[in-house]
Amino acid sequence: MDLSAVLQFQFLDAYWGPVVATFAMLFGAFIAWLFLKGSRRMAPSSPSMEKERTYGCGEIVKSSETQADAEKFYSPIKEVFGGLYDYIRPGHSGRLNTYLLWVISGFVVIMLWIIVQLG
Amino acid sequence: MIASLHYPIAILMFVVGIYCLLFRRNLIKMVMGLGILTNGVHLFLVSVGYRIGGAAPILTGGLNQFAGAPVDPLPQVLVLTSIVIDISIVALALSLIIYIYREHGTLNPDKIRELRG
Amino acid sequence: MIVDDLTILAIVVPLIGGFLTPLMGMLGRKVGSPKVRDYFALLVSIVTVVFMFYIGKAVIGQGQMLTYSLAGRLAPWGINLAVDGFAFLAGLVGSSVTLVAVVYSLGFMEQGHGLDKYYLLLLILSAGMIGVSFTGDIFNLYVFFEIMSLTSYGLVAYYRDGKALEGAFKYLVIGALGTVAILLGIGVLYGMVGTLNIADLSVRLGAIQAASGFTSPMMFALGLFIAGFGIKIGMIPLHVWLPDAYQAAPSSITAAFAGGTAVVGVYALLRSTFMLFGAVDMSTIFVFLGFVSMIVGAFMALVQTDLKRLLAYSGVSQMGYILVGVGVGGLGAGLIGVEGGLFHMLNNAIYKSLLFLCAGVIVYKVGTTDMDKLGGLSSEMPVTTLTFLIGALAIAGIPFFNGFASKLQIYFATLQVNPLFTIISVVISALTLAYFLKALGEVFLGQPTEEVKESIAESKSIPKKMLIPMVFLAFLCVLLGVLPQLGLEIVEPASEALLSRVEYVEEVLHAAI
Numbered sequence: 001m002d003l004s005a006v007l008q009f010q011f012l013d014a015y016w017g018p019v020v021a022t023f024a025m026l027f028g029a030f031i032a033w034l035f036l037k038g039s040r041r042m043a044p045s046s047p048s049m050e051k052e053r054t055y056g057c058g059e060i061v062k063s064s065e066t067q068a069d070a071e072k073f074y075s076p077i078k079e080v081f082g083g084l085y086d087y088i089r090p091g092h093s094g095r096l097n098t099y100l101l102w103v104i105s106g107f108v109v110i111m112l113w114i115i116v117q118l119g
Numbered sequence: 120m121i122a123s124l125h126y127p128i129a130i131l132m133f134v135v136g137i138y139c140l141l142f143r144r145n146l147i148k149m150v151m152g153l154g155i156l157t158n159g160v161h162l163f164l165v166s167v168g169y170r171i172g173g174a175a176p177i178l179t180g181g182l183n184q185f186a187g188a189p190v191d192p193l194p195q196v197l198v199l200t201s202i203v204i205d206i207s208i209v210a211l212a213l214s215l216i217i218y219i220y221r222e223h224g225t226l227n228p229d230k231i232r233e234l235r236g
Numbered sequence: 237m238i239v240d241d242l243t244i245l246a247i248v249v250p251l252i253g254g255f256l257t258p259l260m261g262m263l264g265r266k267v268g269s270p271k272v273r274d275y276f277a278l279l280v281s282i283v284t285v286v287f288m289f290y291i292g293k294a295v296i297g298q299g300q301m302l303t304y305s306l307a308g309r310l311a312p313w314g315i316n317l318a319v320d321g322f323a324f325l326a327g328l329v330g331s332s333v334t335l336v337a338v339v340y341s342l343g344f345m346e347q348g349h350g351l352d353k354y355y356l357l358l359l360i361l362s363a364g365m366i367g368v369s370f371t372g373d374i375f376n377l378y379v380f381f382e383i384m385s386l387t388s389y390g391l392v393a394y395y396r397d398g399k400a401l402e403g404a405f406k407y408l409v410i411g412a413l414g415t416v417a418i419l420l421g422i423g424v425l426y427g428m429v430g431t432l433n434i435a436d437l438s439v440r441l442g443a444i445q446a447a448s449g450f451t452s453p454m455m456f457a458l459g460l461f462i463a464g465f466g467i468k469i470g471m472i473p474l475h476v477w478l479p480d481a482y483q484a485a486p487s488s489i490t491a492a493f494a495g496g497t498a499v500v501g502v503y504a505l506l507r508s509t510f511m512l513f514g515a516v517d518m519s520t521i522f523v524f525l526g527f528v529s530m531i532v533g534a535f536m537a538l539v540q541t542d543l544k545r546l547l548a549y550s551g552v553s554q555m556g557y558i559l560v561g562v563g564v565g566g567l568g569a570g571l572i573g574v575e576g577g578l579f580h581m582l583n584n585a586i587y588k589s590l591l592f593l594c595a596g597v598i599v600y601k602v603g604t605t606d607m608d609k610l611g612g613l614s615s616e617m618p619v620t621t622l623t624f625l626i627g628a629l630a631i632a633g634i635p636f637f638n639g640f641a642s643k644l645q646i647y648f649a650t651l652q653v654n655p656l657f658t659i660i661s662v663v664i665s666a667l668t669l670a671y672f673l674k675a676l677g678e679v680f681l682g683q684p685t686e687e688v689k690e691s692i693a694e695s696k697s698i699p700k701k702m703l704i705p706m707v708f709l710a711f712l713c714v715l716l717g718v719l720p721q722l723g724l725e726i727v728e729p730a731s732e733a734l735l736s737r738v739e740y741v742e743e744v745l746h747a748a749i
Contacts, residue, residue, distance in 0.1 A: 016641070016644055018635075018636075018641065018717065018718050018719065018720060019718060019719070021635055021636070022636055022717075022718050025635070025636055067611055067678070067682055067683070067685070068678070069608060070540070070541040070606075070607040070608050070674070070678050071539055071540075071541050073538075073674045073678070074538045074539065074670065074671075074674065077535075077538055078538075078539060081535065084535060085535070085539075088532055088535065088536060089236075089536075091473075091476070092235065092236060092476065092479065092536065093232070093235055094232035094233070094234055094235030094236075094480070095228060095229050095232060096149070096228035096231075096405075096406055096409065097141060097142070097144070097228060097229070098476075099406060099410060099476040099477065100140050100141050100409070100410070100413070101141055102473045102474075102476050103410055103413055103467065103473070103474050103476065104137065104141065105473065106463065106466075106472075106473040106474045107417070107459070107463045109473075110459050110462050110463050110466075110521065110525075111455075111456070111459040113520075113521050113524070114455050114458055114459045114462075114518060114521065115455060117518055117520060117521065118450045118455060118518055140409070140413070146405070149409060150409075153409065153412050153413075156413075156416055157412075157415075157416055157419075160416055160419050160420050160423065163420065163423055164419070164423040164426075167423055167426060167427040193426070193432075194423070194426065197375060197422070197423075197426075200375075200379060201419055204379070204382045204386075204415070207386055208386065208408065208412050208415070211386065211389055211390065211408065212405070212408055212409070212412075215393060215401055215404055215405050215408065216405070218393075218396060218401050219401045219402070219405060222397065222398045222401060223398060223402075231398075231402050232402075233398055233399050233402055234399055234402055234403055234406075234479070234480040234483055234484060236479075236539075236540065236541075236542075236545065
């Protein structure tokens with residue numbers, strides 16, 4: 001591996017230089033770390049329980065209420081793509097006969113595609 | 120005439136096997152359907168090597184008459200191997216069914232749906 | 237011994253070693269320590285990887301193809317092994333993932349019962365994977381494929397509770413359908429040309445194709461092969477068993493599936509379609525099904541509540557990328573597409589196993605992978621958090637990690653064919669990052685929940701043997717990201733070997749003459 005092969009990753013008319021990009025990213029991270037150290041020296045961080053907990057206007061907030069429900073995390077996507085989900089969600093319902101129906105219909109789709117493409 | 124009945128019967132066995140897998144709501148019947156399906160494929164494989172008027176491929180008698188007469192032995196060997204694989208699959212499936220009956224109490228696949236979504 | 241003999245040893249050593257493992261277990265119980273069996277299994281997998289290293293020096297370093305005829309009967313009448321670049325890639329990934337799984341199981345499975353049979357099945361799984369990769373006879377490939385499938389059905393049912401049995405049964409029934417399809421395809425091909433050797437089949441099917449185009453038995457056999465092998469790799473719509481089985485299996489086994497059997501399944505699929513049928517104009521089916529896999533996998537992963545199920549759908553999505561890469565390689569992009577697809581297959585094996593091993597650590601510590609019950613684990617397991625972060629960034633295609641290099645090649649390859657393909661790939665890549673940020677945030681960041689606080693109170697420490705393979709895989713992610721040439725040294729010969737039919741046939745059939 002000569003040096004030019006290591007520095008660039010070339011294919012067709014594009015290249016990506018991973019070593020150069022890594023050094024650039026590490027350099028940027030180093031600058032950010034310097035900023036962080038400078039700001040900490042000017043105003044030292046003093047975390048307390050009050051600062052780390054979620055603020056609930058003076059009331060006690062249970063930690064389970066502050067966390068997003070895993071299923072509803074991306075609920076806008078479920079509303080926008082509702083049509084797609086109505087189709088694929090029942091397909092993974094857990095019933096073995098439904099699974100086999102999907103597999104057999106997959107066989108049929110592959111056969112039809114091959115016949116149309118190559119026949 | 121008799122020789123060409125092999126292939127339609129093999130196709131009939133595939134269809135019966137796939138019907139059992141798709142439309143039966145009992146795990147043991149699904150395993151039976153799987154057995155019928157694989158045996159249909161075995162019948163197809165053996166009849167691929169069939170020669171009308173051929174003898175069994177066992178070496179007896181004169182060596183110089185052997186190569187032209189018998190049916191093709193290679194698909195029969197493939198089918199023997201495949202029968203062994205099929206036995207293992209069916210044995211594993213039946214032992215899983217015994218455990219599933221102990222755990223879930225039912226053999227209806229529509230009721231055994233803890234993993235879903 | 238010459239290197240050709242190492243190919244048969246690489247299959248036989250895990251097979252016999254696997255069967256000796258319960259004997260070592262009995263010996264260990266007599267002596268009083270179970271470690272005898274554990275270290276014996278570790279020794280067998282290390283020896284297999286060492287064999288792979290020597291085979292690699294011959295195949296990649298010197299560019300020669302290794303062949304070995306079983307019992308001295310020459311091809312095309314006997315069974316022979318044929319190792320070219322692509323076969324070596326699949327075998328290397330299979331044996332390395334087994335080594336990682338064995339090292340991880342030494343720590344993860346310490347309190348399990350029936351461990352004799354667990355290690356037996358795991359080593360025979362690895363023998364099956366290497367057998368599928370190295371063989372040159374299509375019925376032998378079918379037999380080793382079944383060895384791989386049967387041991388994996390047994391391993392999914394390891395815990396023997398309600399979920400594991402259900403997942404194993406679903407996997408078994410759907411996998412058996414795949415078995416039937418492959419056997420029927422082999423039967424049709426034998427009926428057409430009368431041979432079972434892959435090189436010989438390639439020559440004779442090529443002659444039929446040149447004389448009269450694609451005849452209908454050939455189309456039927458091609459469809460059966462794609463369907464049968466596609467069930468194993470998780471191609472939509474044949475993927476339906478995958479989330480259930482991956483969720484129910486122990487995490488080390490799921491890592492072996494995602495990194496090992498999926499890669500070997502892709503090898504079998506591409507070998508049978510590209511080598512036997514030589515068809516590059518049927519690659520449109522790979523592109524179409526690949527895009528559907530990408531999209532459906534990503535959208536289903538966005539709404540999951542269980543971590544291992546989310547990772548399983550993510551695996552389906554990444555398999556879509558691999559199929560699209562190889563498909564556009566056949567369509568118009570040539571070597572770039574196939575290289576991108578195979579490099580992505582290698583990277584997928586690395587970071588998917590890493591993510592499943594992290595999920596295993598969470599199961600070990602807290603006891604559940606339900607994301608609603610997890611939270612704030614980063615203070616308790618810093619190493620796991622860091623390696624999960626590296627795996628998530630790698631799978632999303634962030635520069636500096638290995639996923640970016642292979643995804644960049646796939647983007648450029650699709651750009652040669654149709655810019656719409658690139659747009660869809662980039663959007664799905666963004667969705668991948670989205671659901672991994674969800675997984676990271678729900679599980680590791682935030683405030684600790686009740687279950688996590690209980691597990692902190694118990695303070696079980698994570699064994700070092702579980703952390704070592706995770707750190708090694710994360711290091712590989714970073715290494716291949718900074719120096720992708722190292723991965724390409726293995727992938728380039730593999731993609732050239734995949735696309736060239738003639739050299740394979742000459743090597744195998746001329747060794748007989």
